[in-house]
Amino acid sequence: MSNDKILSYLGLCRKAGKLVCGTDQATDAIRHNKAVLALTASDASDNTKKRIGDACRYRGIDCAALPFTCQQAGAAVGKSGGIASYAITDPNFADMIKKLL
Numbered sequence: 001m002s003n004d005k006i007l008s009y010l011g012l013c014r015k016a017g018k019l020v021c022g023t024d025q026a027t028d029a030i031r032h033n034k035a036v037l038a039l040t041a042s043d044a045s046d047n048t049k050k051r052i053g054d055a056c057r058y059r060g061i062d063c064a065a066l067p068f069t070c071q072q073a074g075a076a077v078g079k080s081g082g083i084a085s086y087a088i089t090d091p092n093f094a095d096m097i098k099k100l101l
Contacts, residue, residue, distance in 0.1 A: 035087035037094035
């Protein structure tokens with residue numbers, strides 16, 4: 001149940017314009033202090049997880065692993081290809097998702 005909620009929150013977040021999709025874009029959002037929470041897919045590469053994790057630790061931003069593959073998370077936000085990393089820029093959406101993880 002909570003997994004379905006996470007996916008629907010990601011979709012809502014995207015529709016509201018508060019979700020940054022993709023590793024490069026998420027890293028930029030983290031570096032520019034726009035991200036409140038960073039997420040990585042369960043099957044993201046070790047390099048991607050390290051890159052996002054290091055950027056988050058340096059900036060003091062929360063980072064979490066999603067219980068979904070790149071394809072599952074990508075489909076939830078309306079992207080046909082898989083997406084390994086996300087950055088949420090709204091504190092309310094970030095709190096809702098953190099409670100479910």
